[in-house]
Amino acid sequence: MEQKGERLCADVGKCLHCGACVGSCPSNSMYLNEVVLEFGEECTLCKRCTKVCPVGAIMPKGACDDG
Amino acid sequence: MGDYDIVVVGAGPAGTSTARWAAQNGARVLIIEKRQEIGSPVRCGEGISRSWLDSVDIRLDSKSVACEVKGAKLVAPNGTPFYLSEKMAGNEVGIVLDRVFFDKLLARYAIRAGADLRLKTSALGLIREGDRVVGVKARSFGETEEIRCGCVVGADGFESQVGRWAGIETSLAAKDITTCLQYRLTNIEQEHEYCQFYLGSVAPGGYVWMFPKDEETANVGLGVQLSRLNDPGEVKAYLDRFIESQPGLRKGRPLDIVSGAVSVCAPIDRTVGDGVLLVGDSARQIDPITGGGISNSCKAGKVAGETLANATREGDFSTKSLERYENGWRDLLEDHLYRNWMAKEKLVTLSDETFDKVIETLNEVGVEKMSTLAILKAVESRHPDLVKEFQELL
Numbered sequence: 001m002e003q004k005g006e007r008l009c010a011d012v013g014k015c016l017h018c019g020a021c022v023g024s025c026p027s028n029s030m031y032l033n034e035v036v037l038e039f040g041e042e043c044t045l046c047k048r049c050t051k052v053c054p055v056g057a058i059m060p061k062g063a064c065d066d067g
Numbered sequence: 068m069g070d071y072d073i074v075v076v077g078a079g080p081a082g083t084s085t086a087r088w089a090a091q092n093g094a095r096v097l098i099i100e101k102r103q104e105i106g107s108p109v110r111c112g113e114g115i116s117r118s119w120l121d122s123v124d125i126r127l128d129s130k131s132v133a134c135e136v137k138g139a140k141l142v143a144p145n146g147t148p149f150y151l152s153e154k155m156a157g158n159e160v161g162i163v164l165d166r167v168f169f170d171k172l173l174a175r176y177a178i179r180a181g182a183d184l185r186l187k188t189s190a191l192g193l194i195r196e197g198d199r200v201v202g203v204k205a206r207s208f209g210e211t212e213e214i215r216c217g218c219v220v221g222a223d224g225f226e227s228q229v230g231r232w233a234g235i236e237t238s239l240a241a242k243d244i245t246t247c248l249q250y251r252l253t254n255i256e257q258e259h260e261y262c263q264f265y266l267g268s269v270a271p272g273g274y275v276w277m278f279p280k281d282e283e284t285a286n287v288g289l290g291v292q293l294s295r296l297n298d299p300g301e302v303k304a305y306l307d308r309f310i311e312s313q314p315g316l317r318k319g320r321p322l323d324i325v326s327g328a329v330s331v332c333a334p335i336d337r338t339v340g341d342g343v344l345l346v347g348d349s350a351r352q353i354d355p356i357t358g359g360g361i362s363n364s365c366k367a368g369k370v371a372g373e374t375l376a377n378a379t380r381e382g383d384f385s386t387k388s389l390e391r392y393e394n395g396w397r398d399l400l401e402d403h404l405y406r407n408w409m410a411k412e413k414l415v416t417l418s419d420e421t422f423d424k425v426i427e428t429l430n431e432v433g434v435e436k437m438s439t440l441a442i443l444k445a446v447e448s449r450h451p452d453l454v455k456e457f458q459e460l461l
Binding site: 016018019020022023024026028031032033034048050051052053054055056058059 | 101102110187189206224225226227228231238239241244246247248293296297298299300301302303324325326327328330
Protein backbone atom coordinates (compact mmCIF):
# COMPACT_ATOMS: atom_id res chain seq x y z
CA MET A 1 0.00 0.00 0.00
CA GLU A 2 1.28 3.39 -0.98
CA GLN A 3 1.51 5.74 1.95
CA LYS A 4 1.26 9.47 1.82
CA GLY A 5 4.75 9.89 3.22
CA GLU A 6 6.25 7.96 0.29
CA ARG A 7 5.01 10.42 -2.33
CA LEU A 8 7.33 12.66 -4.27
CA CYS A 9 8.02 16.39 -4.19
CA ALA A 10 10.14 18.94 -6.06
CA ASP A 11 12.84 20.67 -4.08
CA VAL A 12 12.27 24.39 -4.64
CA GLY A 13 15.96 25.02 -4.08
CA LYS A 14 16.81 22.89 -7.15
CA CYS A 15 13.78 22.84 -9.47
CA LEU A 16 14.26 24.90 -12.67
CA HIS A 17 10.59 24.50 -13.73
CA CYS A 18 11.59 23.05 -17.11
CA GLY A 19 8.86 20.43 -17.38
CA ALA A 20 11.20 17.55 -18.28
CA CYS A 21 9.44 15.46 -15.64
CA VAL A 22 5.92 16.40 -16.78
CA GLY A 23 6.51 15.35 -20.40
CA SER A 24 8.17 12.10 -19.31
CA CYS A 25 5.59 11.00 -16.75
CA PRO A 26 4.03 7.73 -17.94
CA SER A 27 0.92 8.13 -15.77
CA ASN A 28 0.12 11.77 -16.68
CA SER A 29 0.15 12.66 -13.01
CA MET A 30 2.30 15.79 -12.99
CA TYR A 31 1.29 19.36 -13.70
CA LEU A 32 3.50 22.42 -13.92
CA ASN A 33 1.74 25.74 -13.53
CA GLU A 34 4.64 28.00 -14.51
CA VAL A 35 6.68 27.42 -11.37
CA VAL A 36 4.54 25.20 -9.17
CA LEU A 37 4.98 21.48 -9.78
CA GLU A 38 2.07 19.33 -8.62
CA PHE A 39 1.89 15.54 -8.30
CA GLY A 40 -1.48 13.93 -8.93
CA GLU A 41 -3.21 10.95 -7.35
CA GLU A 42 -2.42 8.82 -10.41
CA CYS A 43 1.28 8.69 -9.49
CA THR A 44 2.45 5.08 -9.45
CA LEU A 45 5.78 5.95 -7.83
CA CYS A 46 7.68 4.65 -10.87
CA LYS A 47 10.24 7.40 -10.13
CA ARG A 48 11.07 8.05 -13.78
CA CYS A 49 10.81 11.77 -12.90
CA THR A 50 13.62 11.46 -10.37
CA LYS A 51 15.96 10.24 -13.14
CA VAL A 52 14.82 12.55 -15.93
CA CYS A 53 15.23 15.67 -13.79
CA PRO A 54 18.60 17.05 -14.96
CA VAL A 55 19.40 18.53 -11.55
CA GLY A 56 17.93 15.86 -9.28
CA ALA A 57 15.21 18.07 -7.79
CA ILE A 58 12.56 15.37 -7.37
CA MET A 59 12.77 13.32 -4.22
CA PRO A 60 10.64 11.57 -1.64
CA LYS A 61 8.34 13.88 0.24
CA GLY A 62 9.96 15.00 3.45
CA ALA A 63 13.42 15.20 1.84
CA CYS A 64 12.54 18.41 -0.04
CA ASP A 65 13.48 21.93 0.81
CA ASP A 66 9.97 23.40 0.73
CA GLY A 67 11.23 26.96 0.61
CA MET B 68 -18.51 29.34 -30.90
CA GLY B 69 -16.90 32.06 -28.82
CA ASP B 70 -14.75 35.01 -29.72
CA TYR B 71 -12.08 32.87 -31.33
CA ASP B 72 -11.92 30.19 -33.98
CA ILE B 73 -8.58 28.90 -32.69
CA VAL B 74 -6.92 28.94 -29.27
CA VAL B 75 -3.21 28.13 -29.32
CA VAL B 76 -1.69 26.93 -26.05
CA GLY B 77 1.96 27.98 -25.90
CA ALA B 78 3.81 30.89 -27.52
CA GLY B 79 6.99 29.16 -28.66
CA PRO B 80 7.91 28.88 -32.34
CA ALA B 81 5.30 26.17 -33.05
CA GLY B 82 2.45 28.12 -31.45
CA THR B 83 3.23 31.54 -32.89
CA SER B 84 3.90 30.07 -36.35
CA THR B 85 0.54 28.28 -36.30
CA ALA B 86 -1.16 31.47 -35.09
CA ARG B 87 0.53 33.59 -37.71
CA TRP B 88 -0.53 31.50 -40.69
CA ALA B 89 -4.04 30.89 -39.35
CA ALA B 90 -4.64 34.60 -38.64
CA GLN B 91 -3.11 35.69 -41.92
CA ASN B 92 -5.59 33.47 -43.73
CA GLY B 93 -8.61 34.81 -41.90
CA ALA B 94 -9.07 32.86 -38.65
CA ARG B 95 -9.68 34.60 -35.31
CA VAL B 96 -6.80 33.35 -33.18
CA LEU B 97 -5.86 33.65 -29.51
CA ILE B 98 -2.48 32.50 -28.19
CA ILE B 99 -2.21 31.84 -24.46
CA GLU B 100 1.19 31.63 -22.76
CA LYS B 101 1.66 30.69 -19.13
CA ARG B 102 4.87 32.64 -18.72
CA GLN B 103 5.21 36.38 -18.30
CA GLU B 104 7.61 36.90 -21.18
CA ILE B 105 7.80 35.42 -24.69
CA GLY B 106 11.06 33.55 -25.24
CA SER B 107 12.11 33.50 -21.60
CA PRO B 108 13.37 31.50 -19.88
CA VAL B 109 15.28 29.95 -22.78
CA ARG B 110 15.00 26.17 -23.09
CA CYS B 111 17.29 25.63 -26.04
CA GLY B 112 20.84 25.25 -27.34
CA GLU B 113 19.90 27.91 -29.93
CA GLY B 114 21.84 26.52 -32.91
CA ILE B 115 20.02 26.40 -36.28
CA SER B 116 20.86 26.29 -39.97
CA ARG B 117 19.73 29.11 -42.21
CA SER B 118 18.45 26.98 -45.09
CA TRP B 119 14.78 26.67 -44.11
CA LEU B 120 13.98 30.22 -42.99
CA ASP B 121 12.82 31.51 -46.39
CA SER B 122 10.35 28.63 -46.79
CA VAL B 123 8.42 29.87 -43.75
CA ASP B 124 8.96 33.56 -44.49
CA ILE B 125 11.13 34.37 -41.46
CA ARG B 126 13.55 37.28 -41.85
CA LEU B 127 15.89 37.31 -38.88
CA ASP B 128 16.49 40.69 -37.26
CA SER B 129 19.91 41.54 -35.86
CA LYS B 130 18.82 41.00 -32.25
CA SER B 131 17.66 37.44 -32.96
CA VAL B 132 21.11 36.40 -34.17
CA ALA B 133 23.73 36.06 -31.44
CA CYS B 134 26.44 34.65 -33.66
CA GLU B 135 27.10 33.25 -37.13
CA VAL B 136 29.40 30.28 -37.48
CA LYS B 137 31.21 28.99 -40.53
CA GLY B 138 30.92 25.33 -39.80
CA ALA B 139 30.68 22.47 -37.37
CA LYS B 140 33.39 20.63 -35.48
CA LEU B 141 32.82 17.05 -34.39
CA VAL B 142 35.12 15.80 -31.64
CA ALA B 143 35.86 12.10 -31.15
CA PRO B 144 36.11 10.60 -27.66
CA ASN B 145 39.92 10.52 -28.10
CA GLY B 146 39.90 14.27 -28.78
CA THR B 147 40.44 14.15 -32.56
CA PRO B 148 38.43 16.86 -34.30
CA PHE B 149 36.72 16.74 -37.65
CA TYR B 150 35.88 20.09 -39.22
CA LEU B 151 32.89 20.45 -41.46
CA SER B 152 33.74 23.72 -43.08
CA GLU B 153 31.59 26.32 -44.76
CA LYS B 154 32.82 25.18 -48.15
CA MET B 155 31.94 21.54 -47.51
CA ALA B 156 28.58 22.60 -46.16
CA GLY B 157 27.83 24.43 -49.43
CA ASN B 158 28.41 27.91 -48.03
CA GLU B 159 25.62 27.16 -45.62
CA VAL B 160 26.47 29.07 -42.46
CA GLY B 161 24.99 28.15 -39.13
CA ILE B 162 23.37 30.57 -36.78
CA VAL B 163 23.27 30.70 -33.01
CA LEU B 164 20.07 32.45 -32.08
CA ASP B 165 19.09 34.60 -29.19
CA ARG B 166 15.77 32.91 -28.44
CA VAL B 167 14.64 35.72 -26.14
CA PHE B 168 14.46 37.91 -29.25
CA PHE B 169 13.76 35.25 -31.90
CA ASP B 170 10.59 34.06 -30.15
CA LYS B 171 9.42 37.66 -29.85
CA LEU B 172 10.05 38.17 -33.57
CA LEU B 173 7.80 35.19 -34.35
CA ALA B 174 5.18 36.47 -31.88
CA ARG B 175 5.25 39.85 -33.62
CA TYR B 176 4.60 38.14 -36.97
CA ALA B 177 1.56 36.45 -35.41
CA ILE B 178 0.25 39.64 -33.82
CA ARG B 179 0.78 41.62 -37.01
CA ALA B 180 -1.24 38.96 -38.85
CA GLY B 181 -4.10 39.60 -36.43
CA ALA B 182 -3.61 37.07 -33.64
CA ASP B 183 -4.46 37.98 -30.05
CA LEU B 184 -2.00 37.05 -27.28
CA ARG B 185 -2.36 36.76 -23.51
CA LEU B 186 0.59 36.20 -21.19
CA LYS B 187 0.47 34.72 -17.68
CA THR B 188 -2.43 32.55 -18.85
CA SER B 189 -2.21 28.81 -18.17
CA ALA B 190 -4.34 26.10 -19.72
CA LEU B 191 -5.95 23.96 -17.00
CA GLY B 192 -7.89 21.52 -19.16
CA LEU B 193 -10.07 21.09 -22.23
CA ILE B 194 -13.79 21.74 -22.60
CA ARG B 195 -15.57 18.93 -24.41
CA GLU B 196 -18.93 18.24 -25.96
CA GLY B 197 -19.08 14.49 -26.41
CA ASP B 198 -15.79 13.49 -28.04
CA ARG B 199 -15.25 16.93 -29.49
CA VAL B 200 -12.95 19.55 -27.96
CA VAL B 201 -14.77 22.90 -27.97
CA GLY B 202 -12.50 25.09 -25.90
CA VAL B 203 -10.00 25.40 -23.12
CA LYS B 204 -10.28 26.14 -19.43
CA ALA B 205 -7.64 28.70 -18.53
CA ARG B 206 -6.39 30.67 -15.56
CA SER B 207 -5.26 34.21 -16.23
CA PHE B 208 -4.01 36.53 -13.51
CA GLY B 209 -5.85 34.54 -10.86
CA GLU B 210 -9.15 34.36 -12.78
CA THR B 211 -10.41 31.06 -14.16
CA GLU B 212 -12.33 31.25 -17.41
CA GLU B 213 -13.65 29.09 -20.19
CA ILE B 214 -12.58 30.07 -23.69
CA ARG B 215 -14.72 28.47 -26.40
CA CYS B 216 -13.37 27.95 -29.89
CA GLY B 217 -13.47 25.66 -32.91
CA CYS B 218 -10.06 24.13 -32.34
CA VAL B 219 -7.49 24.05 -29.53
CA VAL B 220 -3.87 23.84 -30.68
CA GLY B 221 -1.45 22.09 -28.33
CA ALA B 222 1.85 23.93 -28.83
CA ASP B 223 2.82 23.39 -25.23
CA GLY B 224 6.20 21.85 -25.84
CA PHE B 225 7.71 18.72 -24.37
CA GLU B 226 5.16 18.69 -21.53
CA SER B 227 2.43 18.06 -24.14
CA GLN B 228 -0.44 18.47 -21.66
CA VAL B 229 -3.02 19.36 -24.31
CA GLY B 230 -2.31 16.11 -26.15
CA ARG B 231 -2.68 14.10 -22.97
CA TRP B 232 -5.95 15.80 -22.07
CA ALA B 233 -7.24 15.16 -25.59
CA GLY B 234 -6.33 11.48 -25.40
CA ILE B 235 -3.72 11.71 -28.16
CA GLU B 236 -0.94 9.21 -27.52
CA THR B 237 2.27 11.18 -26.99
CA SER B 238 3.86 9.11 -24.22
CA LEU B 239 7.49 8.17 -24.68
CA ALA B 240 9.73 5.20 -23.93
CA ALA B 241 12.74 6.00 -21.74
CA LYS B 242 15.08 5.33 -24.68
CA ASP B 243 13.23 7.99 -26.69
CA ILE B 244 13.77 10.76 -24.13
CA THR B 245 16.98 12.76 -23.87
CA THR B 246 17.39 14.82 -20.75
CA CYS B 247 19.48 17.96 -21.06
CA LEU B 248 21.33 20.59 -19.10
CA GLN B 249 23.19 23.61 -20.43
CA TYR B 250 25.13 26.54 -19.03
CA ARG B 251 25.70 29.73 -20.94
CA LEU B 252 29.36 29.86 -19.99
CA THR B 253 31.35 33.04 -20.25
CA ASN B 254 35.08 33.70 -19.80
CA ILE B 255 35.92 30.64 -21.88
CA GLU B 256 38.39 29.91 -24.66
CA GLN B 257 36.77 28.39 -27.73
CA GLU B 258 36.89 28.20 -31.50
CA HIS B 259 34.02 30.65 -31.79
CA GLU B 260 33.64 30.20 -35.53
CA TYR B 261 32.38 26.64 -35.08
CA CYS B 262 29.49 24.88 -33.43
CA GLN B 263 31.11 21.97 -31.62
CA PHE B 264 29.78 18.50 -30.91
CA TYR B 265 31.53 16.02 -28.59
CA LEU B 266 30.59 12.39 -29.18
CA GLY B 267 30.69 9.23 -27.10
CA SER B 268 30.55 8.41 -23.42
CA VAL B 269 30.87 12.05 -22.29
CA ALA B 270 27.11 12.01 -22.88
CA PRO B 271 25.75 8.43 -23.18
CA GLY B 272 23.13 8.14 -25.92
CA GLY B 273 23.44 11.86 -26.65
CA TYR B 274 26.20 14.41 -27.19
CA VAL B 275 27.81 17.50 -25.73
CA TRP B 276 27.25 20.73 -27.65
CA MET B 277 29.13 23.99 -27.52
CA PHE B 278 27.46 26.76 -29.52
CA PRO B 279 29.18 30.16 -29.45
CA LYS B 280 27.17 33.20 -28.34
CA ASP B 281 30.17 35.54 -28.71
CA GLU B 282 33.95 35.17 -28.65
CA GLU B 283 34.17 34.31 -24.96
CA THR B 284 30.69 32.90 -24.33
CA ALA B 285 28.97 29.70 -25.47
CA ASN B 286 25.97 27.54 -24.74
CA VAL B 287 27.70 24.46 -23.33
CA GLY B 288 25.28 21.64 -22.72
CA LEU B 289 24.62 17.96 -23.05
CA GLY B 290 21.85 15.46 -23.42
CA VAL B 291 21.83 11.92 -22.05
CA GLN B 292 19.39 9.18 -23.01
CA LEU B 293 17.01 8.64 -20.09
CA SER B 294 17.46 4.85 -20.28
CA ARG B 295 21.16 5.39 -19.46
CA LEU B 296 20.44 7.29 -16.25
CA ASN B 297 20.17 5.69 -12.85
CA ASP B 298 20.62 8.31 -10.16
CA PRO B 299 19.03 11.71 -9.49
CA GLY B 300 21.10 14.65 -10.76
CA GLU B 301 23.35 12.52 -12.98
CA VAL B 302 22.97 14.84 -15.98
CA LYS B 303 24.33 17.79 -14.03
CA ALA B 304 27.22 15.62 -12.87
CA TYR B 305 28.01 14.68 -16.51
CA LEU B 306 28.03 18.34 -17.55
CA ASP B 307 30.12 19.53 -14.62
CA ARG B 308 32.60 16.70 -15.27
CA PHE B 309 32.87 17.61 -18.97
CA ILE B 310 33.52 21.29 -18.23
CA GLU B 311 36.12 20.42 -15.62
CA SER B 312 37.88 18.18 -18.18
CA GLN B 313 38.28 21.00 -20.72
CA PRO B 314 41.08 23.49 -19.98
CA GLY B 315 39.36 26.18 -22.09
CA LEU B 316 36.11 25.86 -20.16
CA ARG B 317 37.29 25.26 -16.60
CA LYS B 318 37.55 28.95 -15.77
CA GLY B 319 34.19 29.74 -17.38
CA ARG B 320 31.23 30.75 -15.25
CA PRO B 321 27.53 30.40 -16.11
CA LEU B 322 25.37 33.37 -17.08
CA ASP B 323 22.35 31.10 -16.99
CA ILE B 324 21.30 27.50 -16.50
CA VAL B 325 18.94 25.83 -18.95
CA SER B 326 17.34 22.46 -18.33
CA GLY B 327 14.81 20.40 -20.20
CA ALA B 328 14.09 17.22 -22.07
CA VAL B 329 13.58 16.42 -25.73
CA SER B 330 11.83 13.56 -27.45
CA VAL B 331 13.98 11.47 -29.79
CA CYS B 332 11.22 9.14 -30.94
CA ALA B 333 9.77 7.88 -34.21
CA PRO B 334 6.89 10.00 -35.55
CA ILE B 335 3.75 9.44 -33.46
CA ASP B 336 0.64 7.92 -35.04
CA ARG B 337 -1.78 10.80 -34.70
CA THR B 338 -1.52 14.55 -34.09
CA VAL B 339 -5.15 15.65 -34.60
CA GLY B 340 -8.56 14.91 -33.12
CA ASP B 341 -12.01 16.49 -33.26
CA GLY B 342 -11.33 20.13 -32.39
CA VAL B 343 -7.70 19.59 -31.39
CA LEU B 344 -4.31 19.64 -33.11
CA LEU B 345 -0.75 19.23 -31.84
CA VAL B 346 2.29 20.96 -33.31
CA GLY B 347 6.02 21.20 -32.57
CA ASP B 348 7.64 19.49 -29.58
CA SER B 349 4.21 18.56 -28.22
CA ALA B 350 3.61 16.58 -31.44
CA ARG B 351 7.05 14.97 -30.97
CA GLN B 352 8.32 16.57 -34.21
CA ILE B 353 11.88 16.98 -32.90
CA ASP B 354 14.76 15.59 -34.99
CA PRO B 355 15.84 12.42 -33.14
CA ILE B 356 19.51 12.84 -34.10
CA THR B 357 20.12 16.49 -33.36
CA GLY B 358 17.37 17.14 -30.83
CA GLY B 359 16.59 20.27 -32.85
CA GLY B 360 12.96 21.38 -32.93
CA ILE B 361 12.76 24.96 -34.18
CA SER B 362 12.75 24.41 -37.93
CA ASN B 363 10.29 21.53 -37.77
CA SER B 364 8.03 23.56 -35.47
CA CYS B 365 7.97 26.49 -37.87
CA LYS B 366 7.41 24.28 -40.92
CA ALA B 367 4.65 22.24 -39.26
CA GLY B 368 3.19 25.44 -37.80
CA LYS B 369 2.73 26.87 -41.29
CA VAL B 370 0.88 23.76 -42.43
CA ALA B 371 -1.20 23.80 -39.24
CA GLY B 372 -2.12 27.48 -39.60
CA GLU B 373 -3.13 27.12 -43.23
CA THR B 374 -5.18 24.00 -42.44
CA LEU B 375 -6.92 25.77 -39.55
CA ALA B 376 -7.75 28.82 -41.67
CA ASN B 377 -9.32 26.47 -44.19
CA ALA B 378 -11.24 24.67 -41.44
CA THR B 379 -12.46 28.06 -40.16
CA ARG B 380 -13.78 29.02 -43.58
CA GLU B 381 -15.57 25.69 -43.86
CA GLY B 382 -16.74 25.74 -40.24
CA ASP B 383 -15.43 22.20 -39.86
CA PHE B 384 -12.83 21.32 -37.21
CA SER B 385 -13.41 17.57 -37.32
CA THR B 386 -10.55 15.09 -37.40
CA LYS B 387 -11.28 14.60 -41.09
CA SER B 388 -10.95 18.31 -41.83
CA LEU B 389 -7.70 18.53 -39.84
CA GLU B 390 -6.21 15.61 -41.75
CA ARG B 391 -4.90 18.14 -44.24
CA TYR B 392 -2.44 19.08 -41.50
CA GLU B 393 -1.78 15.48 -40.51
CA ASN B 394 -0.89 14.58 -44.09
CA GLY B 395 0.82 17.88 -44.83
CA TRP B 396 3.37 17.82 -42.03
CA ARG B 397 4.10 14.16 -42.67
CA ASP B 398 4.81 14.90 -46.34
CA LEU B 399 7.36 17.49 -45.22
CA LEU B 400 9.00 15.80 -42.25
CA GLU B 401 8.02 12.20 -41.62
CA ASP B 402 10.56 10.35 -43.78
CA HIS B 403 13.42 12.37 -42.38
CA LEU B 404 12.24 11.96 -38.78
CA TYR B 405 11.80 8.23 -39.18
CA ARG B 406 15.17 7.77 -40.86
CA ASN B 407 16.92 9.77 -38.18
CA TRP B 408 15.15 7.86 -35.43
CA MET B 409 16.40 4.60 -36.97
CA ALA B 410 19.90 6.05 -37.16
CA LYS B 411 19.68 7.23 -33.54
CA GLU B 412 18.71 3.73 -32.41
CA LYS B 413 22.03 2.52 -33.87
CA LEU B 414 24.21 5.49 -32.94
CA VAL B 415 23.43 5.14 -29.24
CA THR B 416 24.97 1.65 -29.33
CA LEU B 417 28.37 2.74 -30.70
CA SER B 418 31.44 2.46 -28.49
CA ASP B 419 33.97 5.25 -27.98
CA GLU B 420 36.41 3.23 -30.10
CA THR B 421 33.95 3.17 -32.98
CA PHE B 422 33.32 6.91 -32.73
CA ASP B 423 37.11 7.41 -32.82
CA LYS B 424 37.32 5.38 -36.02
CA VAL B 425 34.38 7.23 -37.57
CA ILE B 426 36.03 10.61 -36.98
CA GLU B 427 39.37 9.27 -38.25
CA THR B 428 37.63 8.07 -41.41
CA LEU B 429 35.84 11.38 -41.95
CA ASN B 430 39.20 13.14 -41.79
CA GLU B 431 40.47 10.77 -44.49
CA VAL B 432 37.57 10.95 -46.91
CA GLY B 433 35.77 14.21 -46.11
CA VAL B 434 32.01 14.64 -46.25
CA GLU B 435 29.76 16.58 -48.59
CA LYS B 436 27.33 18.08 -46.12
CA MET B 437 26.21 18.11 -42.52
CA SER B 438 23.74 15.26 -42.58
CA THR B 439 23.65 11.88 -40.90
CA LEU B 440 23.30 10.13 -44.23
CA ALA B 441 26.23 11.98 -45.80
CA ILE B 442 28.43 11.11 -42.82
CA LEU B 443 27.42 7.43 -42.88
CA LYS B 444 28.04 7.24 -46.63
CA ALA B 445 31.47 8.80 -46.22
CA VAL B 446 32.39 6.25 -43.55
CA GLU B 447 31.02 3.40 -45.68
CA SER B 448 33.31 4.31 -48.57
CA ARG B 449 36.38 3.44 -46.49
CA HIS B 450 35.19 1.17 -43.68
CA PRO B 451 31.94 -0.59 -44.59
CA ASP B 452 32.33 -2.74 -41.46
CA LEU B 453 31.93 0.32 -39.22
CA VAL B 454 28.52 1.13 -40.63
CA LYS B 455 27.14 -2.29 -41.47
CA GLU B 456 24.60 -1.78 -38.69
CA PHE B 457 23.24 1.13 -40.71
CA GLN B 458 22.94 -0.74 -44.01
CA GLU B 459 19.16 -0.38 -44.23
CA LEU B 460 19.55 3.41 -44.02
CA LEU B 461 22.21 3.56 -46.69
